[in-house]
Amino acid sequence: MAFHALSRLTPRAREIVQTARQLLEREGPDALSMRRLADQLGIRASSIYEHLRDKQALEAALISVGFEEQAELFGEAVHRSDAPIAALIAAYRAFARRQPNLYRLMTERPLRRDLLASGVEEAAAMPLLDATGGDRERARAIWAFAHGMVILELNQRFPPGADLDTTWRKGIDALVGTG
Amino acid sequence: MAFHALSRLTPRAREIVQTARQLLEREGPDALSMRRLADQLGIRASSIYEHLRDKQALEAALISVGFEEQAELFGEAVHRSDAPIAALIAAYRAFARRQPNLYRLMTERPLRRDLLASGVEEAAAMPLLDATGGDRERARAIWAFAHGMVILELNQRFPPGADLDTTWRKGIDALVGTG
């Protein structure tokens, strides 16, 4: 199911995107260059353009995959639990920690929505909207808190000793109320 | 007072940082290259290295200035208002909207604290800690929410019609409680 976001790509393009993902996550954002990626594939950088229009398209494909996986993970979390919001938030944090570089790529700049696989952004957002009973305001506030916590944590902006589990819990309690 | 963060730099280095700030804010992050900056100054890129160790040092100087200005603005907001947290959050949002590129630079990656002017990060964080009466957990949760809202807004991640003023208000109300 995780390959649907790439269904419009040729098989070779899919391979390239998969390799790019491993490269990004294993060696960090600076390693995700067309030349480094080509090295990894055993070809020259210019050959990549035979399969993907440019680097933006590559990044959009990676982001699409990320959204699709989020949709799956978050939907599952909501369904499995009787405290759906807390479960979803835990899944959100886990996603970011497991693949911090992909998470950064997905959030650090405005999205090129015209390059994304259609529907993936909405699919990733849906479980939270479900969990809040369709309350968009609350969903947005919770999302903002979760993203803020995740990215400040990834960027090591909290003091070393900070008890972030407690901060998460208190923040969620406040924003969810009796949800 | 906004120049204290640069007090360890030579006068020429200060000029370069000021020019860099204008360039960053007026033409965006891609414009902040050593060559573009040098053009703006009427010199060659390599001459900049006479005054600043490298680009990281330049960015650290910009970030230091940003923290110092935040400290001043946030401190003022807290002192002027009888709803200090709400006032501080409004100032936080205003800072980010007025200089989005500097705000991004300040938050998008882990800080090189060894390169910052000493004390500026703490000075910027102090007003919020004051406003929460020293409650670090609450301060962190509020900060995470505020940063999340700001950066998602800057990155245009909310739907076009979203009523963000309401989201801000509800989020703050929930996190602040009767504060």
Next chain:
DNA sequence: GGAATGCCCTAACGGTGTTAGGGTAGCGCC
């Protein structure tokens, strides 16, 4: 056999951060 498709190549362009090594104008000091 001939055409089309898929995939890769070399070579180059203009951009990036950065370094090595050299120059020159102005100032204080003997």
Next chain:
DNA sequence: GGCGCTACCCTAACACCGTTAGGGCATTCC
């Protein structure tokens, strides 16, 4: 007056980046 020092700038080059132009070579299909 001349010496040295400081502040400031220079050219040339290196290795990297994304990207394009133009060419080659096998496999597949008619």
